[in-house]
Amino acid sequence: MNLSNSFAFIPFFAAAAEAVAILVLLFIIKRRSTARVSFTMFTAAAMLLVVSLVGAFMGGDSEGIALTVIALLLFLTGLVVIPYLIVLSTFEPKHIVTLVSKSENERIDEANRAYSAAASGADLASMTASGKADAALMAISRSFNEKAALSFADEKGLSSLLDFVNKTLKEKTGADGAAVLLVDDFEDVIAVKAFEGDFPPPYKLPDDMPHKQVRITTNFKFATFPFHDNVFGEIASSAKPELITKPELDSRIYQNGPEEFLECGSYIFVPLTTGGSVIGEIALARKKGSPLFTEDELTLATTLGEFAANSIKTVISVRELVEYNDAAKEGEIAASIQKELVPAKLPKIDGIQLGVFLDAAEDVCGDYYDIIVSRKDRVSFVMSDIAGKGLNSLVIMIMVRAMIRLVVNSMQSAGTILSWVNRGIAGESYSNDHFGSCALINYNPETKEIECAAGGNTPVLLIDGATGEYTRLTGEAEVIGADKTVEYKNFVQKVKSGDIIVTYTDGLVEALNEDGRQYSEEKLIEVVKSKATATGKDIATAVKNDVKKFIGTADQHDDQSLLVIKIQ
Structure with missing residues (x-):
C-alpha cells in the first residue's frame, strides 16, 4: 500500500480503534447487566472493525476524496456511540432499573419475591424499587381482603x-x-359512608349552616348527592378517575370560603367500579397550601381503589345473599302462618252458598279472608289486603283479624267496627309503614239484609240474580291504618234469592298477562254473570280458572283473593 498518495488510512485506523473500544464496552455492559445488549449490536461493532481495517490497508491505492469522506464518517459514528456506552458500562445496575422494561411475568415474579420477603421479615434493601412497590400494593390488597373476610x-x-x-x-x-361514598340504587344517590380528616367541601353548603368546622364536618359525614350538579355524582356517573389541581377553574367545585378551612386545594376522585358497574367512589383532598396531588398519586389511588372495590363488592354481595336467604325463610314462615289464619274449610250456612279462593304470591302473604258466624242474625265476612310482605305485614293482619273477631259480635254496624279497627292500628310504631284495604260484610239471614263497609281498594259488589245488573255497594275510602280519625261509612242493602255478593283484593283484577294487560273488574263481573245460575263454589272456581288462563305464564307479584256469597 502506498501511504504517500492518500491520508484515508488515518481515519480508517481511528474507526477500527473505536470499533475495538465499542466491542469491549459491549462485553462490559452485558457482563454487568446494566442494559440489554443484543447479538445485532455485537455484529454491527464487528463489521465496523472489519470495514475499518480493510479500508485502512486498501485506502492508499485509491485516488480522490470519496474514500477519505467515508473513513471520516465511520470515525464520527464511533465517536458519537462510545460516550453513551461508557455511561451504560459505568452506571450501577440499581440506578437504571426503571429504564429497562421487563415482561409482565418478570415483574410479577419479582413482586412475589419481594412480598414473600416482606411477609417473612427479610431485608428489602437488596430488592429493586419496583419490587418493593408491588410488594406494598399486594400487602394492601391482602389487608383489604382480610378485613372483608372478618x-x-x-x-x-x-x-x-x-x-x-x-x-x-x-x-x-x-x-x-378522605371519604368513601356508596351508590344507593333505590334512592338514586351516592352517599358518604366513611369520612376522616380535613376535607374542604367541594359542594355548596346549606345557606343557613354556620361556617364552623365541626358543623360542616358533621354535615359532610351524612351527606348524600344526586348524580348531577355536583362533583361527586358527576364523576361517579362518568366512571373515570380525576385529578383536580385547579379547583377555581372547575365549574363542578363550589368555593364556600372565605374561611381558611373551606378553601379548596387539590382533589382526587376515584369511582369504585366492579363488573362494569360503579358501586361507589373514593374522594381525597388536600387543603389549600398543601402540596398538590400528582399524577403518580392519582395512579396509586386508582390502583388501591380497584382493590377496595372488589373487597367492598364481595361484602355487599354476601350481605345481600344472607338477607335474601333470611327473607326467604321469613316468607316461608309468614306463608305457613297465613294459611292458619284463613278458615280451614267453609262453614255450612243456611240460606247462602259460598265460594272462595286465595292464590298467594311467593313471599307476599298480604291477603286474608275470614267467615265468622257470630249470632243467628249476623254472619260476618272479611276480605283484607295488607300492604308490605312477610312477617311485618303478617303482624298487622293478625291484629286486624283479632280486633274484628272481638267486636263483630257486638251490635255495632260494619262501618263502626271498621272505624274501631282503624283507630286500633293507625299511628302505632309497628304500623307506620303498614296499612291495608279491608271489606267487612255483615249478613242478616232473618231479614235478608246486608250491611258493609270498606277501606282502600277492596270493594263489595252486588250482581242482581234476575237482571244481571251489578252495583258497587261501597264507595272510595281511605285505607285502614293510615289515619286514625277516618270514619268509615256503613252501606245497607236488601238482597233476594239468586243475588250474588262479591269482594276481592286488587291482586286479582290487576293480574297481568304476558302482554302486560290487566285482568280487570269488568272481566271478573262478566265471568260471574255467565255463571249466575251456578253455585257459589262453582262461580269462584270459574273465576279462578279464567284468571289462570288469562295470565298464562306471566309471573305474579301479589296475592289474588275472591269471596263469593250467593243468596238462596
Missing part, C-alpha cells in the same frame, strides 16, 4: 371495612382528608 359475621362489618379503606387511602396518598 366483616361477614359482623353486623357493622361493612362500615368497619369502609373506614379501613378510607384510612388506608388517606395515609398512602398523603391526603389531608
Whole structure:
C-alpha cells in the first residue's frame, strides 16, 4: 500500500480503534447487566472493525476524496456511540432499573419475591424499587381482603371495612382528608359512608349552616348527592378517575370560603367500579397550601381503589345473599302462618252458598279472608289486603283479624267496627309503614239484609240474580291504618234469592298477562254473570280458572283473593 498518495488510512485506523473500544464496552455492559445488549449490536461493532481495517490497508491505492469522506464518517459514528456506552458500562445496575422494561411475568415474579420477603421479615434493601412497590400494593390488597373476610359475621362489618379503606387511602396518598361514598340504587344517590380528616367541601353548603368546622364536618359525614350538579355524582356517573389541581377553574367545585378551612386545594376522585358497574367512589383532598396531588398519586389511588372495590363488592354481595336467604325463610314462615289464619274449610250456612279462593304470591302473604258466624242474625265476612310482605305485614293482619273477631259480635254496624279497627292500628310504631284495604260484610239471614263497609281498594259488589245488573255497594275510602280519625261509612242493602255478593283484593283484577294487560273488574263481573245460575263454589272456581288462563305464564307479584256469597 502506498501511504504517500492518500491520508484515508488515518481515519480508517481511528474507526477500527473505536470499533475495538465499542466491542469491549459491549462485553462490559452485558457482563454487568446494566442494559440489554443484543447479538445485532455485537455484529454491527464487528463489521465496523472489519470495514475499518480493510479500508485502512486498501485506502492508499485509491485516488480522490470519496474514500477519505467515508473513513471520516465511520470515525464520527464511533465517536458519537462510545460516550453513551461508557455511561451504560459505568452506571450501577440499581440506578437504571426503571429504564429497562421487563415482561409482565418478570415483574410479577419479582413482586412475589419481594412480598414473600416482606411477609417473612427479610431485608428489602437488596430488592429493586419496583419490587418493593408491588410488594406494598399486594400487602394492601391482602389487608383489604382480610378485613372483608372478618366483616361477614359482623353486623357493622361493612362500615368497619369502609373506614379501613378510607384510612388506608388517606395515609398512602398523603391526603389531608378522605371519604368513601356508596351508590344507593333505590334512592338514586351516592352517599358518604366513611369520612376522616380535613376535607374542604367541594359542594355548596346549606345557606343557613354556620361556617364552623365541626358543623360542616358533621354535615359532610351524612351527606348524600344526586348524580348531577355536583362533583361527586358527576364523576361517579362518568366512571373515570380525576385529578383536580385547579379547583377555581372547575365549574363542578363550589368555593364556600372565605374561611381558611373551606378553601379548596387539590382533589382526587376515584369511582369504585366492579363488573362494569360503579358501586361507589373514593374522594381525597388536600387543603389549600398543601402540596398538590400528582399524577403518580392519582395512579396509586386508582390502583388501591380497584382493590377496595372488589373487597367492598364481595361484602355487599354476601350481605345481600344472607338477607335474601333470611327473607326467604321469613316468607316461608309468614306463608305457613297465613294459611292458619284463613278458615280451614267453609262453614255450612243456611240460606247462602259460598265460594272462595286465595292464590298467594311467593313471599307476599298480604291477603286474608275470614267467615265468622257470630249470632243467628249476623254472619260476618272479611276480605283484607295488607300492604308490605312477610312477617311485618303478617303482624298487622293478625291484629286486624283479632280486633274484628272481638267486636263483630257486638251490635255495632260494619262501618263502626271498621272505624274501631282503624283507630286500633293507625299511628302505632309497628304500623307506620303498614296499612291495608279491608271489606267487612255483615249478613242478616232473618231479614235478608246486608250491611258493609270498606277501606282502600277492596270493594263489595252486588250482581242482581234476575237482571244481571251489578252495583258497587261501597264507595272510595281511605285505607285502614293510615289515619286514625277516618270514619268509615256503613252501606245497607236488601238482597233476594239468586243475588250474588262479591269482594276481592286488587291482586286479582290487576293480574297481568304476558302482554302486560290487566285482568280487570269488568272481566271478573262478566265471568260471574255467565255463571249466575251456578253455585257459589262453582262461580269462584270459574273465576279462578279464567284468571289462570288469562295470565298464562306471566309471573305474579301479589296475592289474588275472591269471596263469593250467593243468596238462596
